[in-house]
Amino acid sequence: MSAAGGGLIRPALSADAPALGEMHARxxxxxxxxxxxxxxxxxxxxxxRRRAAWARNLAQxxxxxxxxVAEDLEKRILGFVSVCGAREAALGTSGEVSGLYLLRAAQGRGLGRALLAAGARVLLAAGHADAAAWALDANRRAAGFYAATGATPGTSRIGFHGTIALAETAWVWPDLRLLPA
Structure with a gap:
């Protein structure tokens, strides 16, 4: 567990599924x-839907x-990072940041960077030296954040969310050891 930006970062527990679902939807x-x-x-x-998805995700x-998760002093979840082995060869990395979300009110305090660094430590411990994260091209805030943490744009594609096609780019960290702590 670590503290950053007025919050505590800790591993998610199955019991966090309801609060994670609410935070993710928000x-x-x-x-x-x-x-x-x-x-x-x-x-x-x-x-x-988000609570049910998190119940499944945390169970398996x-x-x-x-x-x-990053939580405040009252133990409210402010954000999360999820990491795993790359799920697609298109990423060009062995690791993946499969999700990084932070409530708007918690942004600008270093929690996003702290979550990303904590996720990088998990990936490094699992043997992944590099990672990438997909971001919608329309999400300029995500692109700016990833660029500020040392990621560079990689593969672009049209990704499908159900039947909905959206342009997205993989943001790549070629060496997770170089991520700002």
């Missing part, structure tokens, strides 16, 4: 209006210990 509601079609936004901001993680 983060989508804060971030993606106008960036994704309404149908996808409605699906991703449905707290019940892609990488043990691969989801970490």
């Amino acid at each position: 983060s989508w509601a804060e971030t993606y209006p106008g960036l994704v079609p309404e149908k996808l936004l409605a699906e991703m901001t449905d707290p019940a 993680p892609l990488l043990p210990g691969g989801t970490l």
Whole structure:
């Protein structure tokens, strides 16, 4: 466990699924209006769907210990990072940051960087020296954050979220040891 930006970072527990689902839905509601079609936004901001997805994700993680949460002093979840082995060869890396979300009110305090660094430590411990994260091209905030942490744009593609096609780019960290702590 570590502290950063007024929050505590710790491994996610199965019991966190309801709060993680709520936080994830809220983060989508804060971030993606106008960036994704309404149908996808409605699906991703449905707290019940997000809670169920997190219950499944935490019960069968892609990488043990691969989801970490940032919480405030009142133990409210402010954000999370999920990491795993690369799920697609298109990433060009052995590791993947499969999710990094932070509530808008918690941004700008270093929590996003701290979550990313904590995820990098998990990946390094699992034998992954590099990693990438997919980000929607329309999400300029994510692109700016990834660039500020040393990632460079890699492969671009049209990714499908159900039947919805969206342009996205893989942001690559070629050496996780070089990520700012």
